[in-house]
Amino acid sequence: MSTATDVKYIVRDPDVYGGKPCIEGHRVAVHDIALARYFHGYTPEEIVSEAYPTLTLAQVYAALLYYQDHKDEIDREIAEDAAEITARAQADSSPLARKIRRAMIERKERLGE
Numbered sequence: 469m470s471t472a473t474d475v476k477y478i479v480r481d482p483d484v485y486g487g488k489p490c491i492e493g494h495r496v497a498v499h500d501i502a503l504a505r506y507f508h509g510y511t512p513e514e515i516v517s518e519a520y521p522t523l524t525l526a527q528v529y530a531a532l533l534y535y536q537d538h539k540d541e542i543d544r545e546i547a548e549d550a551a552e553i554t555a556r557a558q559a560d561s562s563p564l565a566r567k568i569r570r571a572m573i574e575r576k577e578r579l580g581e
Contacts, residue, residue, distance in 0.1 A: 469481065469482075470484075470492065473489055473534065474537070475530050475533055475534040475537070476530055477491055477492050477526065477527045477530035477531075478490070478491065478492065478498060478530055478531060478534045479491075479492045485497050488545060489534055489538070489542075491523060491527045491530070491531055492527075494520075494522065494523065494527075496520055496523065496531075497545075498531045498534050498535055498538075498542055499535075499542050499545045499546050499549070500520075501515060501520075501528055501531035501532060501535065502531070502532070502535040502542055502546065503546060504519050504520075505532060505535075506535075507546075512525060512528045512529055512532065513525065515528050516528055
């Protein structure tokens with residue numbers, strides 16, 4: 469059962485992303501919209517047309533408003549998700565994962581990083 473937040477279109481549902489704020493009726497978290505806008509540089513219109521075509525512009529602006537009003541919380545979610553992805557990637561010892569890590573090391577060496 470979803471619970472409304474202080475921003476229209478943004479709800480929390482314990483069954484969706486563990487209760488993180490999401491766009492009502494969609495499995496799109498506020499932090500997904502924040503990543504698209506502030507970390508990948510998409511405009512709200514690009515978010516709707518390219519990244520999340522099932523959303524309306526009003527829903528994207530609502531997510532951005534929620535992000536601005538709860539920036540510390542959402543930034544913490546983003547950092548936690550990134551850390552979890554990194555930990556899973558480092559724990560993956562499959563042949564493909566080893567090959568990708570080796571290619572990344574070689575690329576960094578070629579680029580002098």
